[in-house]
Amino acid sequence: MIPKRSPSPGPPTIHSLPPGHFLSLQPSFAQPTESFPSGLPSTFSHESGGQAPNTASLASADFEVDVRTGFLPGSSNIARLSGQYEIWEEALDAARGAHTGEGLIVGGQREKERLWRDALDSMPVVDTTGLLSSLPHLRRAHVVLTFLAHFYVHTSPASSIPEPTPIPACISVPLLTVSPLLGLPPVLTYADTVLYNFLPFNPSIAPSVKSNPPSEIITTFTGTRSEEQFFLISALCEIAGAEALRLMRQSLDELFLADEKALRRLTVYLKKLAHQIDKISDVTMTLMQEVDPEEFYHLIRPWFRGGDSDGPASLGWNYLGLDEDVEHLTSVAESRSTVGKKGKLFSGPSAGQSSLIHAIDIFLTVDHSPTAEEREEALNAIEHPDQSKILVDSTPVSADSPPPAATPAHGHGHGHGSAPKGEATFVQRMLQYMPLPHRSFILHLSTHPNPLRPLVVHYAHSHPALATAYDGALEALRRFREKHMRVVSLFIVQQARRQPSERVRKMTGLAPLTEEEMVEQKEVDINEIRGTGGSALFKFLKRCRDNTTKAMVRPNAAGYELQ
Numbered sequence: 045m046i047p048k049r050s051p052s053p054g055p056p057t058i059h060s061l062p063p064g065h066f067l068s069l070q071p072s073f074a075q076p077t078e079s080f081p082s083g084l085p086s087t088f089s090h091e092s093g094g095q096a097p098n099t100a101s102l103a104s105a106d107f108e109v110d111v112r113t114g115f116l117p118g119s120s121n122i123a124r125l126s127g128q129y130e131i132w133e134e135a136l137d138a139a140r141g142a143h144t145g146e147g148l149i150v151g152g153q154r155e156k157e158r159l160w161r162d163a164l165d166s167m168p169v170v171d172t173t174g175l176l177s178s179l180p181h182l183r184r185a186h187v188v189l190t191f192l193a194h195f196y197v198h199t200s201p202a203s204s205i206p207e208p209t210p211i212p213a214c215i216s217v218p219l220l221t222v223s224p225l226l227g228l229p230p231v232l233t234y235a236d237t238v239l240y241n242f243l244p245f246n247p248s249i250a251p252s253v254k255s256n257p258p259s260e261i262i263t264t265f266t267g268t269r270s271e272e273q274f275f276l277i278s279a280l281c282e283i284a285g286a287e288a289l290r291l292m293r294q295s296l297d298e299l300f301l302a303d304e305k306a307l308r309r310l311t312v313y314l315k316k317l318a319h320q321i322d323k324i325s326d327v328t329m330t331l332m333q334e335v336d337p338e339e340f341y342h343l344i345r346p347w348f349r350g351g352d353s354d355g356p357a358s359l360g361w362n363y364l365g366l367d368e369d370v371e372h373l374t375s376v377a378e379s380r381s382t383v384g385k386k387g388k389l390f391s392g393p394s395a396g397q398s399s400l401i402h403a404i405d406i407f408l409t410v411d412h413s414p415t416a417e418e419r420e421e422a423l424n425a426i427e428h429p430d431q432s433k434i435l436v437d438s439t440p441v442s443a444d445s446p447p448p449a450a451t452p453a454h455g456h457g458h459g460h461g462s463a464p465k466g467e468a469t470f471v472q473r474m475l476q477y478m479p480l481p482h483r484s485f486i487l488h489l490s491t492h493p494n495p496l497r498p499l500v501v502h503y504a505h506s507h508p509a510l511a512t513a514y515d516g517a518l519e520a521l522r523r524f525r526e527k528h529m530r531v532v533s534l535f536i537v538q539q540a541r542r543q544p545s546e547r548v549r550k551m552t553g554l555a556p557l558t559e560e561e562m563v564e565q566k567e568v569d570i571n572e573i574r575g576t577g578g579s580a581l582f583k584f585l586k587r588c589r590d591n592t593t594k595a596m597v598r599p600n601a602a603g604y605e606l607q
């Protein structure tokens with residue numbers, strides 16, 4: 045029996061929601077401004093200008109945030125589509141191979157890759173109507189189609205003329221139909237590799253952190269244990285985050301009261317939150333033992349590259365098939381502008397797309413929004429804003445509603461393909477790579493009428509324990525970012541400097557090294573290394589860490605200097 049999502053309480057489109065519904069309110073921070081016409085949202089709560097809805101609940105069906113699992117779906121994911129969609133699953137099976145090492149390889153020039161791509165080119169476009177009534181099935185479809193798209197792109201031979209990489213219609217047409225229904229872009233996201241891609245120990249009951257945690261990954265590119273663990277550890281971070289979300293919700297309740305008792309409780313919740321953030325850090329650090337850095341860097345990560353992965357030189361991806369059925373498709377997904385024009389510059393998946401850390405940042409009022417200068421810089425980085433704009437639908441999926449018409453997501457284009465210049469906007473840009481309900485949750489949280497920090501500042505002298513607890517939570521978040529930077533250093537920077545071992549060369553289909561090459565140390569400029577989300581790595585990660593410290597009320601007490 046297919047689990048069905050309960051009907052959404054409101055009418056299907058954002059425009060017809062009753063006044064006062066949080067989704068119908070335009071967050072003021074999303075308004076286009078003179079200096080930033082794309083209207084990127086800020087994570088700075090005070091910009092709400094009093095327009096924010098007065099609602100405190102952080103665990104709501106509207107947001108698809110579950111009290112037990114946080115941003116992970118509260119019911120089990122679908123491991124395989126059947127019926128007419130089996131053809132996609134079979135194509136995926138063929139790409140991955142029956143055993144580890146038997147699948148396609150990146151840049152594969154072998155007969156195997158050519159035959160697989162030929163088979164895909166002749167695959168029919170399957171109608172997606174049968175998926176529309178089930179959210180888990182739509183999610184699985186997005187997972188399968190985006191994995192197929194990445195397999196196709198990264199096994200395609202380099203073209204002699206510079207042009208966007210084509211995505212065949214059998215993938216692009218259903219993908220562009222399904223994506224807006226989930227509020228996701230048509231590219232592999234963190235939701236596909238983690239949120240919709242795990243099974244708990246007992247898939248027949250709801251996942252939970254203690255009794256039924258995530259234990260298995262459904263789909264990988266390489267079939268390696270490293271890749272499974274990479275996704276699984278992220279899922280374990282997410283489920284550890286459910287408790288952090290609970291504490292945040294309780295804290296917001298206390299903020300409404302803000303009497304003596306409430307301040308004492310708030311102090312306790314913040315201390316607990318720090319502890320919970322440390323738990324997320326501990327889970328993250330298990331990556332160091334469970335994932336082989338060489339395999340990660342040379343074998344797994346290349347599959348994640350999105351259409352913008354070559355920085356400003358990126359040509360993007362060309363989603364084919366739109367011209368054949370324009371009437372239907374333009375109404376639900378991408379505009380005709382894709383066809384024959386510069387490809388779409390979507391970023392590949394990154395844990396920077398996890399709503400969990402964004403939510404903690406916003407709750408603690410860590411401001412990652414760009415300065416005026418950084419905004420200008422990011423804006424200049426948009427080469428072709430019109431052509432790389434994508435319509436991201438703002439309509440919640442409902443079991444009983446027909447496929448909704450696409451609405452432009454309030455001017456948030458994906459015009460940041462040349463994002464390398466705009467690390468400052470990375471956090472905001474990543475919002476567009478989250479499922480719509482999670483994005484709404486983040487926007488909702490950032491317009492909360494009673495933000496935490498001003499209250500802590502107000503009571504810092506009379507209630508020093510509260511200020512210490514608040515700074516303690518920020519200190520835990522800073523520790524998370526420090527540890528995460530160690531992970532990135534091992535898994536990316538150190539690997540970029542070394543030649544891969546013979547074992548990994550064999551796995552990636554590379555020729556053995558000559559003696560000269562063996563002793564060669566690669567010259568790598570650390571500032572040139574980019575994340576799959578398109579950021580110039582360390583500059584960006586340090587910026588995030590420093591923003592965390594800046595939010596502290598008494599940073600000197602913790603040994604940090606406020607700028």
Ligand code: HEM
Pocket residue numbers: 274277278281328331335340393394395396397398401402525528531532535536574575576577578579581584585588589
């Ligand atoms: C092998 C493991 C990991 C690697 C190599 C890695 C790498 C990266 C990279 C390169 C970025 C920069 C953004 C981009 O361009 O993609 C990033 C950002 C980020 N990653 Fe990871 N990551 C790993 C695991 C994790 C885990 C387990 C989490 C926990 C949820 C996490 C959370 C984040 C966050 C929140 C950001 C945004 C920056 C920030 O807020 O500080 N990462 N990561």
